[in-house]
Amino acid sequence: MTSILQTPAHPVSDALLHRAKQVIPNGMYGHQIATGLWPGAPQFVSRTSGSRIWDADGHEYIDLLCSWGPIIHGYQHPLIEEAVNRQRLISDTANGPSEHMVTLAEKLVDVVEHADWAMFAKNGSDVTTLCLTIARAHTGKATILVEEGTYHGALPWCNPDKTGVLPSDRAGLAYYTYNDLASVEKLIIEHEGDLAGIIVAPFRHDPAGSDLELVDPEFAQGLRRICDENGAVLILDEVRTGLRMSFGGSWEQYGVRPDLSSWSKAIGNGYPIAAVMGAEALREAAGSFFVTGTFWFSAVPMVAALTSLALLDECDGVAHMYARGQQLVSGLAAQAASHALPITITGPAPMPYMSFAGETDHQFTLAWTAECAARGVFIHPKHNWFMSTALTEADVDTVLSVTDEAFGEVAKRFF
Amino acid sequence: MTSILQTPAHPVSDALLHRAKQVIPNGMYGHQIATGLWPGAPQFVSRTSGSRIWDADGHEYIDLLCSWGPIIHGYQHPLIEEAVNRQRLISDTANGPSEHMVTLAEKLVDVVEHADWAMFAKNGSDVTTLCLTIARAHTGKATILVEEGTYHGALPWCNPDKTGVLPSDRAGLAYYTYNDLASVEKLIIEHEGDLAGIIVAPFRHDPAGSDLELVDPEFAQGLRRICDENGAVLILDEVRTGLRMSFGGSWEQYGVRPDLSSWSKAIGNGYPIAAVMGAEALREAAGSFFVTGTFWFSAVPMVAALTSLALLDECDGVAHMYARGQQLVSGLAAQAASHALPITITGPAPMPYMSFAGETDHQFTLAWTAECAARGVFIHPKHNWFMSTALTEADVDTVLSVTDEAFGEVAKRFF
Numbered sequence: 001m002t003s004i005l006q007t008p009a010h011p012v013s014d015a016l017l018h019r020a021k022q023v024i025p026n027g028m029y030g031h032q033i034a035t036g037l038w039p040g041a042p043q044f045v046s047r048t049s050g051s052r053i054w055d056a057d058g059h060e061y062i063d064l065l066c067s068w069g070p071i072i073h074g075y076q077h078p079l080i081e082e083a084v085n086r087q088r089l090i091s092d093t094a095n096g097p098s099e100h101m102v103t104l105a106e107k108l109v110d111v112v113e114h115a116d117w118a119m120f121a122k123n124g125s126d127v128t129t130l131c132l133t134i135a136r137a138h139t140g141k142a143t144i145l146v147e148e149g150t151y152h153g154a155l156p157w158c159n160p161d162k163t164g165v166l167p168s169d170r171a172g173l174a175y176y177t178y179n180d181l182a183s184v185e186k187l188i189i190e191h192e193g194d195l196a197g198i199i200v201a202p203f204r205h206d207p208a209g210s211d212l213e214l215v216d217p218e219f220a221q222g223l224r225r226i227c228d229e230n231g232a233v234l235i236l237d238e239v240r241t242g243l244r245m246s247f248g249g250s251w252e253q254y255g256v257r258p259d260l261s262s263w264s265k266a267i268g269n270g271y272p273i274a275a276v277m278g279a280e281a282l283r284e285a286a287g288s289f290f291v292t293g294t295f296w297f298s299a300v301p302m303v304a305a306l307t308s309l310a311l312l313d314e315c316d317g318v319a320h321m322y323a324r325g326q327q328l329v330s331g332l333a334a335q336a337a338s339h340a341l342p343i344t345i346t347g348p349a350p351m352p353y354m355s356f357a358g359e360t361d362h363q364f365t366l367a368w369t370a371e372c373a374a375r376g377v378f379i380h381p382k383h384n385w386f387m388s389t390a391l392t393e394a395d396v397d398t399v400l401s402v403t404d405e406a407f408g409e410v411a412k413r414f415f
Numbered sequence: 416m417t418s419i420l421q422t423p424a425h426p427v428s429d430a431l432l433h434r435a436k437q438v439i440p441n442g443m444y445g446h447q448i449a450t451g452l453w454p455g456a457p458q459f460v461s462r463t464s465g466s467r468i469w470d471a472d473g474h475e476y477i478d479l480l481c482s483w484g485p486i487i488h489g490y491q492h493p494l495i496e497e498a499v500n501r502q503r504l505i506s507d508t509a510n511g512p513s514e515h516m517v518t519l520a521e522k523l524v525d526v527v528e529h530a531d532w533a534m535f536a537k538n539g540s541d542v543t544t545l546c547l548t549i550a551r552a553h554t555g556k557a558t559i560l561v562e563e564g565t566y567h568g569a570l571p572w573c574n575p576d577k578t579g580v581l582p583s584d585r586a587g588l589a590y591y592t593y594n595d596l597a598s599v600e601k602l603i604i605e606h607e608g609d610l611a612g613i614i615v616a617p618f619r620h621d622p623a624g625s626d627l628e629l630v631d632p633e634f635a636q637g638l639r640r641i642c643d644e645n646g647a648v649l650i651l652d653e654v655r656t657g658l659r660m661s662f663g664g665s666w667e668q669y670g671v672r673p674d675l676s677s678w679s680k681a682i683g684n685g686y687p688i689a690a691v692m693g694a695e696a697l698r699e700a701a702g703s704f705f706v707t708g709t710f711w712f713s714a715v716p717m718v719a720a721l722t723s724l725a726l727l728d729e730c731d732g733v734a735h736m737y738a739r740g741q742q743l744v745s746g747l748a749a750q751a752a753s754h755a756l757p758i759t760i761t762g763p764a765p766m767p768y769m770s771f772a773g774e775t776d777h778q779f780t781l782a783w784t785a786e787c788a789a790r791g792v793f794i795h796p797k798h799n800w801f802m803s804t805a806l807t808e809a810d811v812d813t814v815l816s817v818t819d820e821a822f823g824e825v826a827k828r829f830f
Contacts, residue, residue: 048509096457
């Protein structure tokens with residue numbers, strides 16, 4: 001029990017949570033709820049800067065979560081904030097878009113290899129949903145194939161939680177298994193003549209602390225072939241991966257280009273924006289119906305995105321994040337070996353995840369992340385982590401000095 | 416044709432639109448598309464300030480649209496911007512919410528009479544959808560009654576455009592007619608035993624340039640009674656009306672409190688935020704499932720909302736907007752009478768709409784708004800307008816001097 005006692009107290013966070021429970025169901029909800037973390041994990045953040053966050057009680061952490069993905073250049077990157085500050089005084093939410101919407105669409109079309117056009121929204125769920133609607137409008141067909149157990153958002157058609165959801169909300173969907181082309185081909189036969197498209201994540205990232213699984217290139221190529229043979233739309237969901245796993249498209253490395261792709265998290269370095277990107281053949285369908293949102297055309301997140309994209313381009317940000325991720329996972333693997341701990345590291349280097357073999361309910365991973373947090377490193381025990389261009393080699397060295405101590409504690413307590 | 420020639424040229428906007436057409440389907444989409452406005456209406460906004468906007472070519476307008484609702488204190492209100500600027504340097508999108516999420520929930524629970532708790536999101540569509548899910552989770556029933564032809568957002572279940580939408584996306588819905596309690600009672604019988612709830616807007620605001628229709632208090636009270644008798648959830652969609660028609664709830668004046676309400680546009684004076692507000696009885700259902708969004712917990716829009724709510728409270732903003740709206744519609748009515756023009760003014764004073772009797776396809780209204788725009792007043796010809804606390808009595812006088820000339824032009828050309 002030593003380690004639990006080492007976890008710093010969080011009286012301010014606890015008091016806030018007490019107030020929150022009066023006016024918010026359960027005090028908090030969604031992916032940022034802290035109850036699934038280690039005991040005493042702080043619920044609230046009071047300050048962010050670069051690669052650091054501070055909880056409501058003022059404890060500082062090196063952050064390996066990056067707000068679940070959006071923060072790709074570190075919090076409050078000076079150049080992005082300078083651009084945001086300039087734009088917010090000129091215009092943000094208005095009766096029409098600013099010129100920056102056009103420039104951002106041009107830039108994204110330039111960056112994203114498969115894409116000839118862009119549409120903007122706010123949430124990841126907005127754009128995964130929009131991809132389904134465009135695919136159905138384009139093909140005149142209904143069925144979309146979806147990976148069983150994946151995460152494409154939290155609307156009734158895709159929420160992993162089916163509470164309050166009707167079977168009819170998912171009537172147009174059929175479920176395949178990731179990296180199992182036979183499971184897809186079986187559905188193709190079952191839904192022959194009614195196939196609108198296939199939606200797939202660049203790598204397998206199911207919710208609730210599953211290990212990650214990279215795509216088998218033959219699976220990716222097989223989906224492309226199947227879509228081509230059946231006149232179906234291939235939708236790549238880049239909401240989580242986009243601009244971190246690759247600058248131009250996560251499946252470019254396998255020679256696979258989707259027809260549509262959905263993007264959000266990392267586009268604007270924390271400013272809220274999402275995008276559908278599409279190939280020329282889908283343009284007409286994408287423009288054939290009304291879709292909108294009150295804040296979809298606001299200028300500030302678009303200016304943040306333009307500055308963030310320029311920075312990524314100039315500093316070869318993706319290579320930086322691969323290097324830091326590689327430094328981290330190599331270090332973790334060596335440390336675990338030295339402690340004779342059975343860990344599993346999965347996922348691409350800029351978005352890795354680590355768990356302990358043989359654990360049920362993440363108890364070793366939870367204990368390990370608790371030890372890390374007590375020493376000033378914020379690592380999520382049940383979700384892939386995110387590198388950023390703000391994370392320096394020295395930061396990762398500091399993280400590794402903490403993770404080594406945390407491994408020591410876990411080895412003492414559990415192995 | 417004189418009037419068309421008076422419309423200022425927009426070479427910068429035209430050039431932007433030409434570029435936009437390469438990289439955005441149709442160059443633009445959604446509610447902010449300018450093609451439904453007068454010929455040559457500007458598509459892009461270059462600057463906003465207080466009650467004014469400037470198009471991409473630098474033409475200045477007094478703005479009666481307020482970005483379709485979000486701008487309730489005028490663009491870039493100094494106190495809101497000061498709070499935003501302070502917060503953005505501390506934290507915005509992070510691993511967890513800030514303390515401001517709790518304070519905002521407390522404030523909204525204090526302001527919104529029917530509500531005991533709040534949940535936050537980004538889009539209006541997020542929160543109308545969430546209300547349906549909560550109602551279904553609470554009752555274990557499927558059917559939600561919806562007004563035929565209303566606007567509750569642009570997701571497949573509610574988008575007025577059915578392109579790419581499957582019949583199954585709306586399988587749980589049944590459609591009544593606004594202010595027609597018999598049409599509701601008929602559905603109650605048809606769906607007996609399967610009724611989850613009724614969603615309704617505080618006044619009838621169907622899309623595409625329909626005149627507005629205030630609620631018949633007996634209809635509002637009848638919906639409350641029907642929900643009580645059938646164990647169904649009454650959902651009031653305040654996305655458009657919230658904080659402008661009333662500070663505490665738009666149906667408080669009729670003695671009707673909903674169980675759930677959806678809010679968005681005007682909460683944060685243009686900063687993106689949405690909220691579900693609920694009564695105690697719905698708290699458990701609201702907390703019984705996972706729902707989330709990447710940017711739902713960001714601090715900056717919550718700080719904007721807190722400042723905006725405090726301003727509304729201190730300056731009795733709703734009364735101000737009623738006064739300015741009343742000044743405007745009284746003036747318009749008098750002017751139209753003096754020109755012997757047959758106009759129809761509908762809606763509550765802070766959100767009025769005007770059309771010409773006997774027109775088809777809005778041709779007189781379009782011509783009138785074009786004349787207004789050419790003289791520096793931005794009025795939407797097919798959507799209700801929005802007052803703000805930034806609009807002064809002198810502003811409305813200026814608007815009225817313009818509208819009078821515009822009536823004169825319309826009278827000359829068409830009557």
